[in-house]
Amino acid sequence: MPDPRRAGARTAAVIEAIRQRLATRALAPGQRLPSIRAFAATMDVSPATVVEAYDRLAAEGVIRARRGSGFYVADMALPPLALVAGEPRRPRAVDPFWVSRQSLDADEGTLMPGCGWLPADWMPQDALRRAVRAVARSSGPALTDYSTARGSGALRRVLQGRLAGLGIDAFSEQIVLTSSGTQAIDLMCRMLLRPGDTVLVDDPCYFNFLALLRAHQARIVSVPMTPSGPDIAQFETVLAAERPRLYITNSGLHNPTGATLSLQAAHRLLNAAAAHDMLIIEDDIYGDFEPEPSPRLAALDGLQRVILIGSFSKTLSASVRCGYIAARPDWIEPLIDLQIATGFGGPGQFAAETLAQVLTGGSYRKHIEELRARLSRARPRVAARLQRLGVTPWLMPRGGFHLWCTLPEGCRAIDVAQAALADNVVLAPGDVFSAAQSAAMMMRFNVAHCEDISVIAALERAIN
Amino acid sequence: MPDPRRAGARTAAVIEAIRQRLATRALAPGQRLPSIRAFAATMDVSPATVVEAYDRLAAEGVIRARRGSGFYVADMALPPLALVAGEPRRPRAVDPFWVSRQSLDADEGTLMPGCGWLPADWMPQDALRRAVRAVARSSGPALTDYSTARGSGALRRVLQGRLAGLGIDAFSEQIVLTSSGTQAIDLMCRMLLRPGDTVLVDDPCYFNFLALLRAHQARIVSVPMTPSGPDIAQFETVLAAERPRLYITNSGLHNPTGATLSLQAAHRLLNAAAAHDMLIIEDDIYGDFEPEPSPRLAALDGLQRVILIGSFSKTLSASVRCGYIAARPDWIEPLIDLQIATGFGGPGQFAAETLAQVLTGGSYRKHIEELRARLSRARPRVAARLQRLGVTPWLMPRGGFHLWCTLPEGCRAIDVAQAALADNVVLAPGDVFSAAQSAAMMMRFNVAHCEDISVIAALERAIN
Incomplete structure (x- = not known):
């Protein structure tokens, strides 16, 4: 009797081979796929395996069956995100x-x-209402003009003060505003990653890190989470074995576990990162929910290999959108260029000034x-x-x-x-x-x- | 006497070879570069050529000279955007x-x-002020909550009406709001392009198309602009010879020339695109400045291979930021996934509702x-x-x-x-x-x- 696992692997190999041809456009939209018999011979598998593979691709809408004349690449089929990385689709x-x-x-x-x-x-609706009115009243250009390339100086100075309170010394010139916290991570990934690079995440981690990394065609590896941070022994082992380029985490309050990185774990984790030249994105989006601030990787490291990112979407507004990046000074110029190329800048001036207004008011x-x-x-x-x-x-x-x-x-x-x-x-x-x-x-x-x-x-x- | 052009080409080849090694990380941050003598032998050039190449890379900050011990890859050197595509830097x-x-x-x-x-x-500062106040007054969630995945229904219905006025039939479900017009193009490029894909632009074209395409590592080809659109004969020749995957243009009022695509040129251009299966991004950002609407590619094509994008940054506000994409219905789901993965959605709800308010008021x-x-x-x-x-x-x-x-x-x-x-x-x-x-x-x-x-x-x- 055939081993079903091996049959599954053969089907997967056929699917992968077709996807490769689509990705490289060896098979173009509208083109007929190889006949089942011919492709079975090419791949050295049974015709039934090719039928199974073609059926699955057809179910995904990537190819279409035409009665009596075989299978065709769907008209201008786009590789949906889940397929880009060549990963199998999950339910x-x-x-x-x-x-x-x-x-x-x-x-x-x-x-x-x-x-x-x-x-x-x-959420603080009244404070937001007051801030919106104050910004609208105070300035015409705040309502109509592009922001400076780094984003509102007022908000960056607020952030500088908040970071200082966490032991992170950054000039406001080292801070760049972005359209959202997620977009901040995306920009850094665009700067730091190439398709196929290995990226480390916690297991479990914020689900959108996985979606984002898939969009970057990163290879994802993970280390189990403990109540005081990732399992450090496994962390060190994975770094040595897999040499990830980047680690993405939340330190203060981890999503989804609610864990807090201990000082000792932070120290060992940074040493391992230095030994293997791995960069770190520390997503501080839940920082303000901590009863008292826990150690930030960015503070221990002095923003050398750690990039701190955050936003106000969880504590203030997910509608008046704005995220930020604090990073090494020599990374700021290329980061600004990249944000102009891909978004013509970050958040709207009106949004950034409104948030600065709320944050400097006493009510926050x-x-x-x-x-x-x-x-x-x-x-x-x-x-x-x-x-x-x-x-x-x-x-x-x-x-x-x-x-x-x-x-x-x-x-x-x-x-x-x-x-x-x-x-x-x-x-x-x-x-x-x-x-x-x-x-x-x-x-x-x-x-x-x-x-x-x-x-x-x-x-x-x-x-x- | 040596030919200076050939010497320049040799230096460029050495620089390119080093960049390749950096991009693939064959040379890692902090690592010593090959000695000048050894690399001259590897590349079959004179030591002076390698010195010249290393000096230029050092001037860019990519590598660093250490007195008496050679050249080293700069500590965690990032490939600045201009280098990513392997292009020479321009002044x-x-x-x-x-x-x-x-x-x-x-x-x-x-x-x-x-x-x-x-x-x-x-810009219409008073109308914006009134709209901001009205939205702040009307709804708490508009001030605090994430938008729906496609973005404000009110604004998408306004857009649907505006597109209908241009002869473009789109359901509001075919419209996705984005953080900006540039980000709309970026999202589509992320869906449609792979590094090395060929993209066609007008010569001249909006400079940020060039920056954006470089960030996507696209190969850029161009066709000279005439007062009625790109030179059609050359357009057809380039499509046949270069098989670009995508063409990006402004049709109604072209940036920077102010040209308007004629109906006849639009028709031939779309036929050529169909013959060579090329997609088109039509950036309609200057549309509202036309004295009367000129033909849109998206209208002729019925949003099949044309993606229409736009924003309100030129006529209404570059601060209350929002762009949009109108595209084939079957591209919308993967587009939404991509926008969630890379930005957790598009513009803030507050911005989109404010724009909808201005656009539906009589003053616009x-x-x-x-x-x-x-x-x-x-x-x-x-x-x-x-x-x-x-x-x-x-x-x-x-x-x-x-x-x-x-x-x-x-x-x-x-x-x-x-x-x-x-x-x-x-x-x-x-x-x-x-x-x-x-x-x-x-x-x-x-x-x-x-x-x-x-x-x-x-x-x-x-x-x-």
Whole structure:
């Protein structure tokens, strides 16, 4: 009897061979694919294997069958993102876009315990309203003109002060504003990576790192997370064996686990990075949720091989969008050129000035203190409710709004998430966050969205 | 006597060989370069050639000389953008970033006849102010929340109506909002291009197309522009010979020439594109400046192989930033995924709702009519002043604010631009716009900025 695993590998090889020909355009849109018999001979496999491969490509819309005349490349077929890296497609429920697409386009009334941001009424709407009015009143050009190449000086000076508070000395000229936090990471990846470069992430990590790295055709390797940072012994082993060019992480409050990098782990991690000449992107997007600041890699390293990025989308506004990059002074000029080439600059001046206005007003600190206090009350309450369903936090985080949880014995997160979706509830199944696909029984919960008692009821239905 | 051109070619070959080793990391940061004698033997050139090549790389900061011990790769040297494509660096005055960098970071009081946008007081500041206040008042989530994946439905419906007015039938679901017009082109290039792909542009073309394509490591070919579009005979020849994957152009009012694509040229151009399966990005950013709409490629083609992109940065605001893409329905899903992966969505909701508010208010049409009338008066007046200096418009455009001009006999645009810069005046020398470097005697003027009489005086000084 044929070994099904080997048959699967042969089908995959045929699919890969066709994708190669499409990527290099050896097979052009509209062109007929080799006949099944001929291609079976070329690939030294059975015709049934080629049929299987062609059927799968047809199901993906990459090629089309024409009755009685074989298979053709779909008209101007684009390589969808998932195919660019030559990776097999994952089912949508563990695709890194699952949570973001469901959350962004959720209907009114959808419950979103899996979503990665706070409800609108937790955000400082009045302070934003005041800031918007003040900027509109104060200046015509702020409403109409392009920003300077680095972005608003006022906001960069605010950031300089905030970084200094974390022990990171940066001139405001070392800070570049970007359209969003994600775009900040994307710009750095465009500067630092070439297709095929190896990039290290935590397991689990923020799902969009995986989507972004796939768009860069990076080879992704991962190290398991512990409550005090990545497992350092494995970290050192992976660096020696895989020589990643770059490591992307959140240090202060890790997404999705809520872990905090310890000082000792930060020190060893930086030494390993130096020994293997690896760069680090430290995404500080959850920094303001910490009860007190934990060590930043960028502070220990002095912004040499660490690039700090962040945004205000989690604490202030995801609508008035702006991210930032703090990096080595000699990287700033090429970074600015790249941002002009690919976006003609970063955020709008109006957005940056509005954020500077809120951050320099007295109300921001008060807002953050209230957010922290409210989340500190919500975390244990939601954890207790989850535990009654057999859903157990992996860690009780120091801050933030995520709880990374183990589901009850025998529960698969994908199945629960798909059942919940039918019930109009967006969950965040663990493997979405896992490059190693090691989190089939895990799930991330947003405690702010779980205060609604109907979320727990819906989760109970989905589990059972 | 050695032929200096051949010596130059040998030096360039040595530089290219080192860059290759850096790009593939065969030479890693901190590593010692081969000795001059050894590398001369490897490359079969004289040691003097290698010295020359190493000196030039050292001047660029890519490598560093250490006294008495040879040359080393600069510590974590980044490939600056200009080097990524393996192209030789151009002097900054004909680098495609010259105009944008000078204009964006101009000091107060700098005169900017070379700049690509209107002065702040030509923009509808009051309408923007009213819109900003209305959006801030109407909705909390508009101030705080992420947009839907495609971006504001209100703005996409406005765009749908505007496109219909140009004969382009698109569902609002076929329209995706982006952070800026440039970012719209960048996203499409990320979907459509692979490094080394050939892309066709007009000669001259918008300089940032050249910067963007270089960031994509595209091979750029060009066709000379005529007053009614690209030279069609040459266009057909280049398509047959070079098989470009993509053509990027402005059709209605071309930047920098002000030319308008004729209906006949549009038809032939699309037929040639179809015959050679070439895609087209039509950048409609100057569309609203036309006295009456000219044919759009996207309208003739029905958004099959043409992607229409645009923004409001030239007519409404470059601060409240937003661009858009209208494309084939089956390209929208991968496009959304790509925009989430690389930016977690497009423009902020607040920006998009503000623009929708201005565009649906009655004042926008009046503002545009006033802009057109004001520019129609300014164009001949500025042209007459320029002509008195021997600066001759190549074409009197139907609309817009650019005049593409020939300088007096014997004047080199780079020299004039550099002299003017010392005088605090930013000019736009022709070769910045030219992939073929065919515009050494040309210059682009912004008529709105040339109304200031001191601009003409400064230009006169720079020419003489």
